[in-house]
Amino acid sequence: MRDHAVAARTDAVGSDSAVAALRAVHRVASELRRGTPVLIRGAGGAVVVAAAETVSARGLGELATAAIGPALLLLAPVRAAAVLQRPVPQALAAANAGSPPEMGVVALRLPPGLLDPAALKTLADPTAERLLPAEPERGAAPPHALAAIGLAKLARLLPALVAAPAAEGAATRLNLLAVDAADILSYPTGAAATLTRVAEARVPLEDAPEARIVAFRAADGGIEHLAILVGQPEAALEAGTAPLARIHSECFTGDLLGSLRCDCGPQLRGAIKRMAEDPSGGVLLYLAQEGRGIGLVNKLRAYALQDTGLDTLDANRALGYGADERNFWVAAEMLRAVGIDRVRLLTNNPDKLAGLAACGIGVEGREAHQFEANGVNDAYLETKARRFGHLLA
Numbered sequence: 001m002r003d004h005a006v007a008a009r010t011d012a013v014g015s016d017s018a019v020a021a022l023r024a025v026h027r028v029a030s031e032l033r034r035g036t037p038v039l040i041r042g043a044g045g046a047v048v049v050a051a052a053e054t055v056s057a058r059g060l061g062e063l064a065t066a067a068i069g070p071a072l073l074l075l076a077p078v079r080a081a082a083v084l085q086r087p088v089p090q091a092l093a094a095a096n097a098g099s100p101p102e103m104g105v106v107a108l109r110l111p112p113g114l115l116d117p118a119a120l121k122t123l124a125d126p127t128a129e130r131l132l133p134a135e136p137e138r139g140a141a142p143p144h145a146l147a148a149i150g151l152a153k154l155a156r157l158l159p160a161l162v163a164a165p166a167a168e169g170a171a172t173r174l175n176l177l178a179v180d181a182a183d184i185l186s187y188p189t190g191a192a193a194t195l196t197r198v199a200e201a202r203v204p205l206e207d208a209p210e211a212r213i214v215a216f217r218a219a220d221g222g223i224e225h226l227a228i229l230v231g232q233p234e235a236a237l238e239a240g241t242a243p244l245a246r247i248h249s250e251c252f253t254g255d256l257l258g259s260l261r262c263d264c265g266p267q268l269r270g271a272i273k274r275m276a277e278d279p280s281g282g283v284l285l286y287l288a289q290e291g292r293g294i295g296l297v298n299k300l301r302a303y304a305l306q307d308t309g310l311d312t313l314d315a316n317r318a319l320g321y322g323a324d325e326r327n328f329w330v331a332a333e334m335l336r337a338v339g340i341d342r343v344r345l346l347t348n349n350p351d352k353l354a355g356l357a358a359c360g361i362g363v364e365g366r367e368a369h370q371f372e373a374n375g376v377n378d379a380y381l382e383t384k385a386r387r388f389g390h391l392l393a
Protein backbone atom coordinates (compact mmCIF):
# COMPACT_ATOMS: atom_id res chain seq x y z
CA MET A 1 0.00 0.00 0.00
CA ARG A 2 2.78 2.34 1.01
CA ASP A 3 4.83 1.38 -2.07
CA HIS A 4 1.83 2.04 -4.23
CA ALA A 5 1.47 5.55 -2.79
CA VAL A 6 5.14 6.30 -3.44
CA ALA A 7 4.85 5.04 -7.02
CA ALA A 8 1.78 7.18 -7.66
CA ARG A 9 3.58 10.20 -6.30
CA THR A 10 6.61 9.61 -8.58
CA ASP A 11 4.25 9.40 -11.54
CA ALA A 12 2.67 12.68 -10.59
CA VAL A 13 5.94 14.62 -10.50
CA GLY A 14 7.66 13.02 -13.51
CA SER A 15 9.66 9.91 -14.30
CA ASP A 16 12.45 8.80 -11.97
CA SER A 17 15.10 9.73 -14.53
CA ALA A 18 13.65 13.20 -15.10
CA VAL A 19 13.60 13.84 -11.35
CA ALA A 20 17.15 12.48 -10.98
CA ALA A 21 18.30 14.87 -13.74
CA LEU A 22 16.74 17.87 -11.96
CA ARG A 23 18.32 16.94 -8.66
CA ALA A 24 21.73 16.44 -10.28
CA VAL A 25 21.58 19.94 -11.79
CA HIS A 26 20.42 21.49 -8.51
CA ARG A 27 23.27 19.78 -6.65
CA VAL A 28 26.01 20.88 -9.03
CA ALA A 29 24.64 24.45 -8.99
CA SER A 30 25.03 24.39 -5.18
CA GLU A 31 28.60 23.12 -5.58
CA LEU A 32 29.45 26.04 -7.85
CA ARG A 33 28.03 28.43 -5.24
CA ARG A 34 30.34 26.84 -2.65
CA GLY A 35 33.40 27.35 -4.88
CA THR A 36 33.84 23.66 -5.71
CA PRO A 37 34.51 22.47 -9.28
CA VAL A 38 32.08 20.12 -11.02
CA LEU A 39 32.25 17.96 -14.13
CA ILE A 40 29.97 18.49 -17.13
CA ARG A 41 29.83 15.55 -19.53
CA GLY A 42 28.19 14.66 -22.80
CA ALA A 43 28.91 14.20 -26.49
CA GLY A 44 32.35 15.65 -27.21
CA GLY A 45 33.85 14.72 -23.84
CA ALA A 46 33.90 16.18 -20.37
CA VAL A 47 34.91 19.52 -18.93
CA VAL A 48 35.68 20.47 -15.34
CA VAL A 49 34.36 23.92 -14.39
CA ALA A 50 34.32 26.26 -11.41
CA ALA A 51 32.57 29.61 -11.01
CA ALA A 52 35.02 32.53 -11.28
CA GLU A 53 33.03 34.42 -8.64
CA THR A 54 33.30 31.81 -5.89
CA VAL A 55 36.20 29.49 -6.65
CA SER A 56 38.76 29.19 -3.86
CA ALA A 57 42.47 28.35 -4.11
CA ARG A 58 41.55 24.83 -3.03
CA GLY A 59 38.91 24.63 -5.77
CA LEU A 60 41.43 25.77 -8.36
CA GLY A 61 43.80 23.07 -7.11
CA GLU A 62 41.08 20.42 -7.54
CA LEU A 63 40.30 21.76 -11.00
CA ALA A 64 43.98 21.54 -11.99
CA THR A 65 44.15 17.94 -10.73
CA ALA A 66 41.11 16.96 -12.81
CA ALA A 67 42.25 18.85 -15.93
CA ILE A 68 43.88 17.14 -18.91
CA GLY A 69 44.39 20.42 -20.81
CA PRO A 70 44.91 24.14 -20.17
CA ALA A 71 42.37 26.16 -18.18
CA LEU A 72 40.23 28.72 -20.03
CA LEU A 73 38.01 31.50 -18.76
CA LEU A 74 34.45 31.29 -20.16
CA LEU A 75 32.64 34.61 -20.40
CA ALA A 76 29.48 35.93 -22.02
CA PRO A 77 30.39 37.91 -25.16
CA VAL A 78 29.52 41.32 -23.68
CA ARG A 79 31.70 40.70 -20.63
CA ALA A 80 34.50 39.29 -22.82
CA ALA A 81 34.44 42.45 -24.95
CA ALA A 82 34.78 44.55 -21.78
CA VAL A 83 37.70 42.45 -20.50
CA LEU A 84 39.44 42.49 -23.89
CA GLN A 85 38.57 46.16 -24.27
CA ARG A 86 37.47 45.63 -27.87
CA PRO A 87 34.39 44.22 -29.63
CA VAL A 88 34.18 40.44 -29.88
CA PRO A 89 33.23 39.42 -33.41
CA GLN A 90 30.02 37.40 -33.34
CA ALA A 91 31.69 34.48 -35.17
CA LEU A 92 33.91 33.86 -32.15
CA ALA A 93 31.02 33.58 -29.76
CA ALA A 94 29.67 30.03 -29.76
CA ALA A 95 25.94 30.61 -29.58
CA ASN A 96 23.11 28.38 -30.74
CA ALA A 97 21.86 29.32 -34.20
CA GLY A 98 19.26 32.03 -33.87
CA SER A 99 19.92 32.83 -30.21
CA PRO A 100 20.62 36.47 -29.26
CA PRO A 101 24.31 37.49 -29.15
CA GLU A 102 24.39 37.89 -25.37
CA MET A 103 23.57 34.19 -25.04
CA GLY A 104 26.89 32.99 -26.55
CA VAL A 105 30.17 32.26 -24.85
CA VAL A 106 33.79 33.31 -25.42
CA ALA A 107 36.80 31.34 -24.12
CA LEU A 108 39.93 33.23 -23.05
CA ARG A 109 43.29 31.59 -22.38
CA LEU A 110 44.39 32.15 -18.82
CA PRO A 111 48.05 33.01 -18.22
CA PRO A 112 49.18 31.35 -14.94
CA GLY A 113 49.20 34.74 -13.15
CA LEU A 114 45.43 35.05 -13.63
CA LEU A 115 44.67 31.60 -12.24
CA ASP A 116 44.03 33.02 -8.83
CA PRO A 117 40.69 33.55 -7.01
CA ALA A 118 41.01 37.33 -6.63
CA ALA A 119 42.02 37.87 -10.28
CA LEU A 120 39.18 35.63 -11.49
CA LYS A 121 36.61 37.55 -9.46
CA THR A 122 37.79 40.80 -11.02
CA LEU A 123 37.60 39.34 -14.51
CA ALA A 124 34.06 38.09 -13.86
CA ASP A 125 32.61 41.17 -12.23
CA PRO A 126 31.96 44.44 -14.07
CA THR A 127 31.30 46.20 -10.75
CA ALA A 128 34.86 45.44 -9.56
CA GLU A 129 36.92 48.58 -9.19
CA ARG A 130 39.32 47.97 -12.05
CA LEU A 131 39.92 45.62 -14.94
CA LEU A 132 43.14 43.69 -14.97
CA PRO A 133 45.74 45.31 -17.20
CA ALA A 134 46.73 42.01 -18.82
CA GLU A 135 44.87 41.20 -22.02
CA PRO A 136 44.15 37.47 -22.26
CA GLU A 137 44.10 35.74 -25.63
CA ARG A 138 41.09 33.91 -26.98
CA GLY A 139 41.07 30.11 -27.12
CA ALA A 140 38.73 27.54 -28.69
CA ALA A 141 35.66 26.94 -26.53
CA PRO A 142 35.81 23.59 -24.67
CA PRO A 143 32.87 21.14 -24.88
CA HIS A 144 29.69 22.15 -23.06
CA ALA A 145 30.71 25.81 -22.72
CA LEU A 146 27.13 27.01 -23.21
CA ALA A 147 25.85 24.51 -20.67
CA ALA A 148 28.50 25.74 -18.21
CA ILE A 149 27.32 29.34 -18.64
CA GLY A 150 23.72 28.11 -18.23
CA LEU A 151 24.66 26.32 -15.01
CA ALA A 152 26.26 29.46 -13.51
CA LYS A 153 23.07 31.34 -14.36
CA LEU A 154 20.91 28.69 -12.69
CA ALA A 155 23.16 29.10 -9.63
CA ARG A 156 22.45 32.88 -9.87
CA LEU A 157 26.20 33.53 -10.07
CA LEU A 158 28.05 35.76 -12.51
CA PRO A 159 28.14 33.75 -15.77
CA ALA A 160 31.92 33.41 -15.79
CA LEU A 161 33.74 30.11 -15.24
CA VAL A 162 37.18 28.56 -15.30
CA ALA A 163 37.01 25.46 -17.49
CA ALA A 164 39.42 22.74 -18.55
CA PRO A 165 38.97 19.50 -20.49
CA ALA A 166 38.86 16.49 -18.16
CA ALA A 167 38.53 12.72 -18.24
CA GLU A 168 35.08 11.53 -17.10
CA GLY A 169 36.70 9.33 -14.47
CA ALA A 170 38.03 12.45 -12.73
CA ALA A 171 34.69 12.99 -11.00
CA THR A 172 34.83 9.66 -9.15
CA ARG A 173 38.57 9.84 -8.55
CA LEU A 174 38.41 13.33 -7.01
CA ASN A 175 34.97 13.03 -5.46
CA LEU A 176 33.51 15.81 -7.64
CA LEU A 177 29.85 15.94 -8.66
CA ALA A 178 29.09 15.38 -12.35
CA VAL A 179 26.13 16.33 -14.52
CA ASP A 180 25.03 15.80 -18.13
CA ALA A 181 25.15 18.94 -20.29
CA ALA A 182 21.74 18.02 -21.75
CA ASP A 183 20.19 18.00 -18.27
CA ILE A 184 21.37 21.56 -17.63
CA LEU A 185 19.86 22.77 -20.88
CA SER A 186 16.49 21.08 -20.27
CA TYR A 187 16.32 22.11 -16.59
CA PRO A 188 13.93 25.12 -16.84
CA THR A 189 11.17 23.22 -18.63
CA GLY A 190 11.89 20.03 -16.67
CA ALA A 191 11.55 21.79 -13.32
CA ALA A 192 8.29 23.46 -14.34
CA ALA A 193 6.82 20.09 -15.35
CA THR A 194 7.31 18.72 -11.82
CA LEU A 195 5.58 21.55 -9.93
CA THR A 196 3.12 20.22 -7.37
CA ARG A 197 0.81 21.90 -4.86
CA VAL A 198 2.35 21.50 -1.42
CA ALA A 199 0.32 23.77 0.85
CA GLU A 200 -2.57 26.16 0.73
CA ALA A 201 -4.45 28.43 3.08
CA ARG A 202 -6.95 31.27 3.21
CA VAL A 203 -5.06 34.53 3.82
CA PRO A 204 -7.32 37.61 3.98
CA LEU A 205 -5.41 40.60 2.61
CA GLU A 206 -5.85 44.29 3.34
CA ASP A 207 -6.99 44.92 -0.24
CA ALA A 208 -8.60 41.53 -0.85
CA PRO A 209 -10.38 39.95 2.13
CA GLU A 210 -11.20 36.88 0.07
CA ALA A 211 -7.76 35.54 -0.85
CA ARG A 212 -6.05 32.14 -0.80
CA ILE A 213 -2.38 31.30 -1.23
CA VAL A 214 -1.34 28.05 -2.90
CA ALA A 215 2.35 27.06 -2.70
CA PHE A 216 4.04 25.05 -5.47
CA ARG A 217 7.31 23.14 -5.26
CA ALA A 218 9.38 21.56 -8.05
CA ALA A 219 11.13 18.20 -7.65
CA ASP A 220 14.60 19.78 -7.74
CA GLY A 221 14.44 21.06 -4.16
CA GLY A 222 14.42 24.72 -5.26
CA ILE A 223 12.46 27.67 -3.90
CA GLU A 224 8.66 27.52 -3.96
CA HIS A 225 6.44 29.65 -6.21
CA LEU A 226 3.08 30.99 -4.99
CA ALA A 227 -0.34 31.48 -6.55
CA ILE A 228 -2.54 34.08 -4.85
CA LEU A 229 -6.17 33.48 -5.73
CA VAL A 230 -8.41 36.48 -5.23
CA GLY A 231 -12.18 35.88 -5.16
CA GLN A 232 -13.42 32.85 -7.13
CA PRO A 233 -11.57 32.90 -10.48
CA GLU A 234 -12.20 29.17 -11.05
CA ALA A 235 -15.97 29.68 -10.71
CA ALA A 236 -15.83 32.68 -13.07
CA LEU A 237 -14.07 30.54 -15.65
CA GLU A 238 -16.68 27.81 -15.33
CA ALA A 239 -19.36 30.43 -15.84
CA GLY A 240 -17.62 31.49 -19.07
CA THR A 241 -15.47 34.53 -18.16
CA ALA A 242 -11.68 34.41 -18.28
CA PRO A 243 -10.45 35.81 -14.94
CA LEU A 244 -7.70 38.39 -14.50
CA ALA A 245 -4.15 37.08 -14.09
CA ARG A 246 -0.87 38.74 -13.22
CA ILE A 247 2.58 37.18 -13.60
CA HIS A 248 4.65 38.89 -10.93
CA SER A 249 8.35 38.11 -10.55
CA GLU A 250 9.61 38.46 -7.03
CA CYS A 251 11.26 41.80 -6.22
CA PHE A 252 12.59 41.90 -2.66
CA THR A 253 13.51 45.57 -2.90
CA GLY A 254 10.27 46.78 -4.45
CA ASP A 255 7.74 44.36 -2.95
CA LEU A 256 9.02 44.31 0.64
CA LEU A 257 11.10 47.44 1.14
CA GLY A 258 9.17 49.87 -1.05
CA SER A 259 12.20 50.63 -3.26
CA LEU A 260 11.60 53.57 -5.57
CA ARG A 261 13.96 52.19 -8.25
CA CYS A 262 11.19 50.10 -9.86
CA ASP A 263 7.40 49.88 -10.04
CA CYS A 264 7.01 46.39 -8.55
CA GLY A 265 5.49 47.38 -5.20
CA PRO A 266 2.64 49.41 -6.72
CA GLN A 267 2.14 46.73 -9.39
CA LEU A 268 1.86 43.97 -6.78
CA ARG A 269 -0.58 45.77 -4.50
CA GLY A 270 -2.39 47.29 -7.49
CA ALA A 271 -2.97 43.88 -9.10
CA ILE A 272 -4.44 42.40 -5.93
CA LYS A 273 -6.71 45.41 -5.49
CA ARG A 274 -7.83 45.29 -9.13
CA MET A 275 -8.65 41.57 -8.84
CA ALA A 276 -10.62 42.14 -5.64
CA GLU A 277 -12.75 44.73 -7.46
CA ASP A 278 -13.40 42.53 -10.50
CA PRO A 279 -16.47 40.27 -10.31
CA SER A 280 -14.42 37.41 -11.85
CA GLY A 281 -11.57 37.75 -9.36
CA GLY A 282 -8.12 36.75 -10.45
CA VAL A 283 -4.91 34.91 -9.82
CA LEU A 284 -1.53 36.48 -9.12
CA LEU A 285 1.48 34.23 -9.66
CA TYR A 286 4.32 35.24 -7.36
CA LEU A 287 7.35 33.66 -9.02
CA ALA A 288 10.78 33.11 -7.50
CA GLN A 289 12.45 34.87 -10.44
CA GLU A 290 13.99 37.88 -8.69
CA GLY A 291 15.55 40.50 -10.94
CA ARG A 292 13.98 39.16 -14.17
CA GLY A 293 15.60 35.82 -13.37
CA ILE A 294 19.15 36.94 -12.46
CA GLY A 295 18.70 36.81 -8.68
CA LEU A 296 18.89 39.49 -6.00
CA VAL A 297 22.68 39.68 -5.75
CA ASN A 298 23.07 40.22 -9.49
CA LYS A 299 20.21 42.72 -9.46
CA LEU A 300 22.10 44.75 -6.86
CA ARG A 301 25.15 44.60 -9.14
CA ALA A 302 22.95 45.72 -12.03
CA TYR A 303 21.77 48.65 -9.90
CA ALA A 304 25.39 49.60 -9.16
CA LEU A 305 26.07 49.57 -12.91
CA GLN A 306 22.96 51.67 -13.53
CA ASP A 307 24.40 54.24 -11.14
CA THR A 308 27.40 54.51 -13.48
CA GLY A 309 25.13 55.32 -16.44
CA LEU A 310 23.95 52.00 -17.95
CA ASP A 311 20.23 51.40 -18.32
CA THR A 312 18.45 48.34 -16.91
CA LEU A 313 18.92 46.30 -20.11
CA ASP A 314 22.60 47.08 -20.71
CA ALA A 315 23.39 46.52 -17.03
CA ASN A 316 22.07 42.94 -17.31
CA ARG A 317 24.17 42.39 -20.43
CA ALA A 318 27.31 43.85 -18.84
CA LEU A 319 26.96 41.18 -16.14
CA GLY A 320 26.82 38.53 -18.87
CA TYR A 321 23.09 37.91 -18.53
CA GLY A 322 20.36 38.41 -21.11
CA ALA A 323 17.95 41.35 -20.82
CA ASP A 324 15.27 39.04 -19.39
CA GLU A 325 16.17 35.50 -18.26
CA ARG A 326 12.65 34.38 -17.34
CA ASN A 327 10.52 31.73 -19.00
CA PHE A 328 6.79 31.24 -18.74
CA TRP A 329 6.56 27.48 -18.20
CA VAL A 330 6.29 27.87 -14.46
CA ALA A 331 3.43 30.37 -14.80
CA ALA A 332 1.55 28.19 -17.30
CA GLU A 333 1.90 25.03 -15.18
CA MET A 334 0.67 26.82 -12.06
CA LEU A 335 -2.34 28.29 -13.87
CA ARG A 336 -3.28 24.85 -15.18
CA ALA A 337 -2.84 23.35 -11.71
CA VAL A 338 -5.37 25.78 -10.23
CA GLY A 339 -7.76 25.01 -13.10
CA ILE A 340 -7.35 28.23 -15.07
CA ASP A 341 -6.45 27.88 -18.73
CA ARG A 342 -7.85 31.18 -20.05
CA VAL A 343 -6.96 34.59 -18.66
CA ARG A 344 -7.07 38.34 -19.13
CA LEU A 345 -3.51 39.36 -18.39
CA LEU A 346 -2.57 42.45 -16.38
CA THR A 347 0.67 43.53 -18.04
CA ASN A 348 2.47 46.02 -20.27
CA ASN A 349 5.02 43.44 -21.39
CA PRO A 350 4.32 41.91 -24.84
CA ASP A 351 6.69 38.99 -24.10
CA LYS A 352 4.44 37.85 -21.26
CA LEU A 353 1.42 37.75 -23.60
CA ALA A 354 3.30 35.79 -26.27
CA GLY A 355 5.20 33.61 -23.77
CA LEU A 356 2.12 32.50 -21.86
CA ALA A 357 0.21 31.81 -25.08
CA ALA A 358 3.16 29.75 -26.36
CA CYS A 359 2.90 27.63 -23.19
CA GLY A 360 -0.73 26.79 -23.98
CA ILE A 361 -2.69 29.33 -21.91
CA GLY A 362 -5.49 31.17 -23.73
CA VAL A 363 -4.73 34.87 -23.37
CA GLU A 364 -8.12 36.43 -24.08
CA GLY A 365 -7.20 40.01 -23.37
CA ARG A 366 -4.73 42.42 -21.86
CA GLU A 367 -5.32 45.10 -19.30
CA ALA A 368 -2.62 47.78 -18.95
CA HIS A 369 -0.91 47.74 -15.56
CA GLN A 370 0.85 51.06 -15.36
CA PHE A 371 1.58 53.26 -12.37
CA GLU A 372 2.81 56.83 -12.11
CA ALA A 373 6.56 57.39 -12.20
CA ASN A 374 7.83 58.43 -8.77
CA GLY A 375 10.76 60.71 -9.65
CA VAL A 376 13.34 57.93 -9.11
CA ASN A 377 12.09 55.22 -11.49
CA ASP A 378 11.33 57.52 -14.45
CA ALA A 379 14.33 56.40 -16.54
CA TYR A 380 13.62 52.74 -15.67
CA LEU A 381 10.03 52.99 -16.91
CA GLU A 382 11.14 54.93 -19.99
CA THR A 383 13.69 52.21 -20.81
CA LYS A 384 11.03 49.51 -20.52
CA ALA A 385 8.86 51.34 -23.04
CA ARG A 386 11.73 52.18 -25.43
CA ARG A 387 13.93 49.09 -25.28
CA PHE A 388 11.65 46.26 -24.06
CA GLY A 389 8.76 47.36 -26.28
CA HIS A 390 6.39 47.82 -23.36
CA LEU A 391 2.88 48.67 -24.41
CA LEU A 392 1.54 51.87 -23.01
CA ALA A 393 -2.04 52.18 -21.78
Ligand SMILES: Nc1nc2c(ncn2[C@@H]2O[C@H](COP(=O)(O)OP(=O)(O)OP(=O)(O)O)[C@@H](O)[C@H]2O)c(=O)[nH]1
Pocket residue numbers: 247248249250251252261262264267289290291292293294299302303312316346347348349352369384390
Ligand atom coordinates in the same frame (compact mmCIF):
# COMPACT_ATOMS: atom_id res chain seq x y z
N1 LIG B 1 17.74 42.74 -13.60
C1 LIG B 1 16.95 43.71 -13.17
N2 LIG B 1 15.75 43.37 -12.69
C2 LIG B 1 14.94 44.37 -12.29
C3 LIG B 1 15.32 45.71 -12.31
N3 LIG B 1 14.30 46.43 -11.81
C4 LIG B 1 13.33 45.54 -11.49
N4 LIG B 1 13.70 44.31 -11.78
C5 LIG B 1 12.99 43.04 -11.64
O1 LIG B 1 12.00 42.98 -12.65
C6 LIG B 1 10.99 42.07 -12.23
C7 LIG B 1 9.67 42.75 -12.40
O2 LIG B 1 9.31 42.75 -13.69
P1 LIG B 1 7.74 42.69 -14.01
O3 LIG B 1 6.92 43.35 -12.97
O4 LIG B 1 7.41 41.29 -14.39
O5 LIG B 1 7.70 43.68 -15.17
P2 LIG B 1 7.70 43.60 -16.68
O6 LIG B 1 8.44 42.47 -17.28
O7 LIG B 1 8.19 44.94 -17.02
O8 LIG B 1 6.19 43.41 -17.11
P3 LIG B 1 4.83 44.07 -16.61
O9 LIG B 1 5.04 44.70 -15.27
O10 LIG B 1 3.91 42.92 -16.58
O11 LIG B 1 4.43 45.05 -17.64
C8 LIG B 1 11.25 41.77 -10.78
O12 LIG B 1 11.79 40.46 -10.67
C9 LIG B 1 12.26 42.82 -10.38
O13 LIG B 1 13.14 42.36 -9.36
C10 LIG B 1 16.60 46.03 -12.84
O14 LIG B 1 16.99 47.18 -12.96
N5 LIG B 1 17.37 44.99 -13.24
Ligand SMILES: [Zn+2]
Pocket residue numbers: 251253254255262263264265
Ligand atom coordinates in the same frame (compact mmCIF):
# COMPACT_ATOMS: atom_id res chain seq x y z
ZN1 LIG C 1 11.14 45.75 -8.55
